[in-house]
Amino acid sequence: MITQLASLVDLAKNKRKRKIAVAAAADLHVLEAIKNAEKEGIIEPVLIGDIDKVKEIAVKIDLNLDHIEMHDVKDNYEACLTATRLIGEGKAEILMKGLVSSGILLKAVLHKEYGLRKGSILSHVALFESPYYHKLLGVTDAAMNVEPDLQEKISIIKNAVEVFHNLDNPNPKVALVGSVETINPKMEATMHAATISMMNYRKQITGCIIDGPLAIDGAVSKSAADLKNITSEVAGDVDLILAPDINGANILYKSMNFLGGATAAAVIMGAKAPIVLTSRGDTEKSKFLSIALAAAIS
Numbered sequence: 001m002i003t004q005l006a007s008l009v010d011l012a013k014n015k016r017k018r019k020i021a022v023a024a025a026a027d028l029h030v031l032e033a034i035k036n037a038e039k040e041g042i043i044e045p046v047l048i049g050d051i052d053k054v055k056e057i058a059v060k061i062d063l064n065l066d067h068i069e070m071h072d073v074k075d076n077y078e079a080c081l082t083a084t085r086l087i088g089e090g091k092a093e094i095l096m097k098g099l100v101s102s103g104i105l106l107k108a109v110l111h112k113e114y115g116l117r118k119g120s121i122l123s124h125v126a127l128f129e130s131p132y133y134h135k136l137l138g139v140t141d142a143a144m145n146v147e148p149d150l151q152e153k154i155s156i157i158k159n160a161v162e163v164f165h166n167l168d169n170p171n172p173k174v175a176l177v178g179s180v181e182t183i184n185p186k187m188e189a190t191m192h193a194a195t196i197s198m199m200n201y202r203k204q205i206t207g208c209i210i211d212g213p214l215a216i217d218g219a220v221s222k223s224a225a226d227l228k229n230i231t232s233e234v235a236g237d238v239d240l241i242l243a244p245d246i247n248g249a250n251i252l253y254k255s256m257n258f259l260g261g262a263t264a265a266a267v268i269m270g271a272k273a274p275i276v277l278t279s280r281g282d283t284e285k286s287k288f289l290s291i292a293l294a295a296a297i298s
Contacts, residue, residue, distance in 0.1 A: 018295045020043045022048060025079075035061060036288045083108070094274050123269055130262040178248075
């Protein structure tokens with residue numbers, strides 16, 4: 001079980017190079033991340049988009065394009081569709097978002113004929129390395145599902161647990177967090193948490209240990225859990241946090257990045273291939289580590 005994001009690069013290096021299809025590839029930070037990932041020997045890029053603009057950026061960052069497969073597709077949606085087709089045809093194994101909105105990329109991913117839908121739901125999984133926590137911490141879902149219902153939360157957990165299994169953690173500890181630890185019928189998230197925890201206890205959801213509802217302090221701090229008299233295998237040693245909705249997950253995600261000094265790597269799960277869907281606010285390092293994560297689990 002890895003404890004540092006840098007270990008993702010080592011895991012990816014132990015596999016053969018993965019082909020990554022970059023849709024709308026003319027983005028400076030994305031191409032910098034691609035350059036670094038290729039230098040590490042973990043990916044083989046396929047660039048789809050406005051190739052004239054790609055070449056301009058390549059000159060600025062000293063990226064050699066001579067050996068790189070490129071497809072000149074200037075329309076962003078068509079570029080995304082081309083990228084998904086390449087994966088569907090087995091010519092690439094990871095999809096990455098370039099200079100295009102997430103909505104346009106996901107429209108291509110969900111295309112009825114050429115799309116990559118595999119499971120019941122797509123969901124975002126982020127791994128954080130924090131100076132204030134003793135191991136990597138997963139957070140889901142900060143980008144895709146706005147207000148998931150009970151069944152959707154179960155699918156989101158399964159998508160995230162798959163990431164941990166692929167990183168050699170066979171039984172990750174999952175906390176369903178909210179503002180309180182008590183079950184309150186007026187707070188739907190606490191009812192969902194209690195139901196999902198019981199389903200896990202009765203082996204209806206396997207491959208992980210689930211507890212909730214837990215407040216965030218009890219989830220990540222054993223001393224806080226002890227003060228609250230919480231008896232739990234998960235409290236203080238959580239691997240994965242499921243937030244009650246996209247607001248909670250996104251606030252936690254960005255708070256850890258911008259206030260907590262954490263570094264993140266993230267992918268979209270639930271498709272036929274991992275999707276690297278980073279935001280404009282993510283650093284080049286985060287984009288690079290997200291590529292490494294996708295390569296390590298693909």
